[in-house]
Each structure stands twice: as C-alpha cells, then as structure tokens.
Amino acid sequence: MSPGPSILKWAEVDLDAIAFNIGQVQRAIGPDSRLLAVVKADAYGHGVGPVAVTALKSGSWGLAVSTLEEAIPLRGLCPPDRTLIMGGLSPDQASVAAELGCAVTCSTFELAAALERSASRRPIPVHLKVDTGMGRHGCRPDAAAALAKLIADSNHLRLAGVMTHFAQAEADGGFTQHQFEVFQAVIAGLGIDPGVRHACNSAAALRFPEMAMDVVRAGIALYGCEWQTLRPALALRSRLVQVKEIEAGGSVGYGRTWVAPGSTLVGLVPIGYADGVHRARSGKGWTLVGGKRAPLLGRVSMDTIAVDLTEVANPCIGDVVTLIGADGEEEISAEQVGAWSGTVSYEVVTSIGPRVERHYRKGGGYL
Secondary structure: OOOOOOOOEEEEEEHHHHHHHHHHHHHHHOOOOEEEEEOHHHHHOOOHHHHHHHHHHOOOOEEEEOOHHHHHHHEOOEOHHHEEEOOOOOHHHHHHHHHHOOEEEEOOHHHHHHHHHHOOOOOEEEEEEEOOOOOOOOEOHHHHHHHHHHHHHOOOEEEEEEEOOOOOOOOOHHHHHHHHHHHHHHHHOOOOOOOEEEOOOHHHHHHOHHHOOOEEEEOHHHHOOOOOOOOOOEEEEEEOOEEEEEOOOOEEOHHHOEEOOOOEEEEEEOOOOOOOOOHHHOOOOEEEEOOEEEEEEOOOOOOOEEEEOOOOOOOOOOOEEEEEEEEOOEEEOHHHHHHHHOOOHHHHHHOOOOOOEEEEEEOOEEO
C-alpha cells in the first residue's frame, strides 16, 4: 500500500532491488556456490517476512539469522536445515533449539553435549564454527577436529557444515587470505565429511569470489549498501508538519546549538532518534525536500528534527522529506548518513525503529 498523507514517517523497501542484488552476488560467486541470505535483525531493518520470501524466490539456498527468536517466523519458508542460527547459543537454549529444528552454530563442547541431550525426534543439523582470526564465536583451530568428531559420532547431531568468519574482508586482503588458509587447513585435518563449507560474508563474496566454497553468507549486500554495483533497497521518508520563520538570533531545538544568522525558513519533521535518526547526526548533513537539499538544523530529538528550507520552492505542510533515498536528481545514501552520524550503513538501516511503517514496492508499484 502506498503511504497516504496521514502516514508521517515510513520506509520504502524495494523488493526488486533485493532480487537484483542477490543476482549480482550469485553471478560473482558462480554457479558452484550457493547463497545463504542473512535476514537477522529484521532483515537489517527492512522487514524479515517480505525480504525472506523475496530472497528465496530469487534463488537463495537458505536463510540465516542470529537468534532462536529470529528463526521462529521463518518456519515453513525453506527446509529447516537451510535456516541457520548463526549467533552464539548457551547450553540452556539447547532444548528450544532442538524443538525448533533449524541448523545451529556450535563452537563449544558444552553446547554440543547439551544439544545431544536435548534432541530426540530428529537429528539436529550443526554447523561447527572455527575462529580463524575474528576473535569472537568459534572454537580454536586445534580443537576443531575433536569437536567435529564429537558431533559426527553423536546419536542425535549431524555435522551439516563447517564455517568461519572473516574479520576484515572489506579492507585487508592479506589477513583474509591468512584466515582462509587456516580454515582450509582445518577442514583438511578433520578426517570426516565437513558438510557445507562456508567462510565468505558479503565483502568476501564480492572481493574474493575464489573463496566462496559451498555457501556464502550474504547480508549487507542484499540491501544494496556499501557497494556501488548494487541497488539500495531502502528509502526513509517523513513529512513537514510545520513551516515557520525563525528570526535572526532565534534558535531551534535543545541546547540552542543552532542560532539563526538571519531570518530563516525552517521545517519541522516528526522523526527523531527513537526512529533511527541518530542524535550524533545533530546539525550534520542534509535531507531532501522538493528535490532540493535541506540541511538538518540543531539537535536531533527523540521525535523531531528541523531542516532549513531556504533553497526549497514554496514548501508546504505535508511535503515529503527524504532522509535516505532519492528525490528528483538528488540522492542520500545510507553510507552518507552513516558518515554524518559517526557510524556505518549497517547501523543506520538496522536502527530504524518500529514507529516507522514499512511499505514494500515490487514491479513499479506498492504491494
């Protein structure tokens, strides 16, 4: 449904862009590797249901999330062993994981033992995670063979895959190559079938497709961030709810951090840091109104921002304000917003709050 004038803040999600991006990643990695679409954190703020369905229809082999809770709404969309819970689970969660039936990531003997005790009706598919340099979840390389054997020899677990995670694939080819070589050595030393092998995230899949192995885990690339060859899938918009003249010496917002140097036309927009416009962005960067750049003035508050309408022709209450996306010939990317906010595009899109309605586009129209 198209957002009508009563909707004051919304995100437009272009499902065709997500399908296009999946195609681009698949072409990069070639036909011998499969794509696992990462839809954690509500599909990076884009909305997990429509994105997951689009990903699978566009050729994704499976889906990946971070937590048990995130896997629940994905049940029935693909075979259970193709939904991978990537986050670190505690042994206390083993019974819930067993009941859910999805593939789980395991890095410790304690979790493997708890999963074995909890499983009953069907084997739990387990992906052994090896820490090759990320320094987060994952067993030591020299412990991988013993843990893999424990999983493979158990009665109720199945070694469905072996994985690692690159720490710097977007920037450091040397360290990525080192991690990949360590991972290859680990797999060669297991002495048993590793199942599907996967190491590449989005950056590695696009920069080092020769490391694609059996599966790649594509996250941020699906949403068109960080790569110029991809199509941004999300636009964030709001509306002007008041247009007012601020006289010279007047100010806008908490702390009076912006004081008008002269008479200035200011627009008030009902979106703030509770909705994903970071407070760190106060007084930084632009919005788009009527196809023109309108600077953000003063502090971002929880529910409101103010913008300078000096360059906008005849601004009116109800006019659309674009915070991410295109308006006419101008465009603001999530990467630009991240730079203005002192963060990265990942945080920009995942922090868009629940008060912002998601509206989905496909085939040139709204669903």
